Amino acid sequence: MKEERISVFDIFKIGIGPSSSHTLGPWRAAQRFLDLVKSSTDLSNVQQVHVHLYGSLAKTGRGHGTDIAVILGLSGYDPVTIETASIDDILANIATTESTMLHGEMQIRFAPKEHVVFHKTESLPFHPNGLRFVAECGAQGVFEETYFSIGGGFVIQEGEESNAVAPIHLPYPIDYxxxxxxxxxxxxxxxxxxxxxxxxxxxxxxxxxxxxxxxxxxxxxxxxxxxxxxxxxxxxxxxxxxxxxxxxxxxxxxxxxxxxxxxxxxxxxxxxxxxxxxxxxxxxxxxxxxxxxxxxxxxxxxxxxxxxxxxxxxxxxxxxxxxxxxxxxxxxxxxxxxxxxxxxxxxxxxxxxxxxxxxxxxxxxxxxxxxxxxxxxxxxxxxxxxxxxxxxxxxxxxxxxxxxxxxxxxxxxxxxxxxxxxxxxxxxxxxxxxxxxxxxxxxxxxxxxxxxxxxxxxxxxxxxxxxxxxxxxx
Incomplete structure (x- = not known):
């Protein structure tokens, strides 16, 4: 067992239903991806973003709101603070205009039926809950990253250890x-x-x-x-x-x-x-x-x-x-x-x-x-x-x-x-x-x-x- 130090606040997270692995996790993955893009280029260079869902995220993603979660995450909303009563209106506006404000800052073309793809017959090897983000940034190239929603709202990036954060030394380390x-x-x-x-x-x-x-x-x-x-x-x-x-x-x-x-x-x-x-x-x-x-x-x-x-x-x-x-x-x-x-x-x-x-x-x-x-x-x-x-x-x-x-x-x-x-x-x-x-x-x-x-x-x-x-x- 790899050393993993988990706080009680990692186990208990405030968020939006209906699923921590299929809603909260993908939402957080979308936010992490935008942070990665922003660290490499200006958001004004982003022309469009595609989201690819695999395994269980593809098979039950619509019922679990996975598409909704990634759309809201890309649009700059946070599951802890978003006004839940506004979600339907936000989604309706995005679907009607086929555009969204990326990170709440930069408008891009975004048609949910085109830009969120459900790969129902494919699964990624590391975990059944896989999703891949692709941002096309013109002359700046393409930024791409894969994440896995591993349960309970926990998310890890492909190739990343689940305990990749800086080590915490606890007075009473507990694994068992x-x-x-x-x-x-x-x-x-x-x-x-x-x-x-x-x-x-x-x-x-x-x-x-x-x-x-x-x-x-x-x-x-x-x-x-x-x-x-x-x-x-x-x-x-x-x-x-x-x-x-x-x-x-x-x-x-x-x-x-x-x-x-x-x-x-x-x-x-x-x-x-x-x-x-x-x-x-x-x-x-x-x-x-x-x-x-x-x-x-x-x-x-x-x-x-x-x-x-x-x-x-x-x-x-x-x-x-x-x-x-x-x-x-x-x-x-x-x-x-x-x-x-x-x-x-x-x-x-x-x-x-x-x-x-x-x-x-x-x-x-x-x-x-x-x-x-x-x-x-x-x-x-x-x-x-x-x-x-x-x-x-x-x-x-x-x-x-x-x-x-x-x-x-x-x-x-x-x-x-x-x-x-x-x-x-x-x-x-x-x-x-x-x-x-x-x-x-x-x-x-x-x-x-x-x-x-x-x-x-x-x-x-x-x-x-x-x-x-x-x-x-x-």
Whole structure:
């Protein structure tokens, strides 16, 4: 394993749905390519830009918004700050005028149907999510570069090592769960404390805390907005949103002034297992319905799995009395578990199927929940292991290439499994466990390598070929 130092803010990224690997990653690749061109020539020399999509990006790119992402990236917009309500108008203007403002600075001819090419029968050898940019610059020649979106919004340039940034020396370097356990045994620190010390290699504690609270703010906003928004999701499958209707049913049609008022009504509106279970499902549905409609969510660790962690945190603060400090500890713990999976396996569905998305997010959430529920380090790692063990082999087979069926419901399953895994671990003695987290990470990667490519975000197998729809609609 190559040394790779990953911050919690690399695992949790604010962006736009519906996919971290097919939307956020290509968006960032477009921005990187423009930076490369700008470092070599003036943008006024650029006459036109072509984008070539390969592998999974080509096969499911339209449903995942890959073309939209690269167009917006080339046009100077950023996924963190763009007004999501303006996206349709921006795209309509580009399509009508067949031009765009490159980097927001220089107008060039750009016809999306001509300049974004889907190579559905070709795949690049390094990774299924490959894209190539070609900028024609007249007398300055042609600038060309290939990038790979490797999952979770992470992007690497062809020939570049994934850890090509300057090396960061952490007080507690971690590649395996065993490393985390070793540092705990030598220091006596909890997982979140170890991770916090490592994070100070990048920024001070005040910035870490405010950054994570901002991550939670966006997560909770996606829950709240998703619970208030009804209608049909875009893309041609005619999927009806369910979170808003469920929200109204559970609240007995009460109207909420704001998020705080909403949370109070949820907390005081009922009791019992079924009531709580319905809300966990509602929280997860809300986030991923927002994700499917090109709204702002947090990659956790991917967009397709963006609803699991917010749903579990919202469950804890609503029904278990969780505090802001608990959210801080939860995210630090969960972020490190995500890093371990990225290093030892993958968080890319195009490489490992949905076990790499929902499975990893469920493991992250289980560890975070065990942490704030008073679990030991060993119990937190056990919770993560249990959650992933029961997602092994989960395929990625999005119907119509859209992050809707079965993706949205799978977030509810991942959240519930995370809560169950945490409870099992908290009621168990980890010394008696037969399977370690490192065992399950290794097994997940072996399973990913063995999995047929039809089940790796290509829409060529599973539910994607057994649901009677017309793919041309999507």
């Amino acid at each position: 769960a065993g490393d985390l356990l070793k540092w705990h045994q030598s220091s006596g620190k909890a997982i979140w404390e170890i991770v916090l010390e490592n994070e100070t290699a990048w920024k001070d504690e005040k910035s870490i805390r405010s950054g994570l609270m901002n991550i939670w703010r966006v997560m909770q906003e996606s829950i709240f907005l998703g619970c208030q928004t009804s209608g049909e999701l875009p893309g041609g499958l005619h999927v009806r949103r369910r979170a808003a209707a469920l929200n109204q049913k559970l609240l007995k049609e009460q109207t909420c002034i704001d998020c705080t008022d909403w949370m109070d009504r949820v907390r005081n509106g009922g009791a019992g297992f079924n009531y709580t279970l319905d809300w966990v499902s509602c929280f997860a549905l809300a986030v991923n319905e927002q994700n499917a409609s090109f709204s702002r969510v947090v990659t956790a660790p991917t967009n397709g799995a963006a609803g699991v962690i917010p749903a579990v945190i919202q469950f804890y603060i609503t029904f278990c009395g969780g505090t802001e400090d608990d959210i801080f500890k939860f995210l630090l713990t969960a972020g490190e578990i995500g890093s371990i999976f990225k290093k030892g396996a993958t968080i890319s569905a195009a490489m490992g199927g949905c076990q790499a998305e929902i499975g990893v997010s469920s493991a992250m959430a289980a560890a975070g929940l065990a942490q704030v529920s008073g679990g030991t380090v060993e119990q937190c790692l056990m919770a993560a292991e249990i959650a992933m063990e029961h997602h092994l082999g989960l395929t990625c087979d999005p119907v119509g290439g859209l992050v809707q069926i079965p993706c949205i419901e799978r977030n509810t399953m991942g959240a519930i499994k995370a809560i169950t895994a945490s409870q099992l671990a908290l009621q168990s003695n980890p010394e008696n466990a037969k399977v370690s987290l490192d065992n399950v990470v290794k097994t997940m990667w072996q399973t990913a390598l063995d999995m047929n490519n039809r089940y790796k975000e290509t829409s060529e197998g599973g539910l994607a070929v057994n649901i009677p729809i017309s793919l041309s609609e999507c």
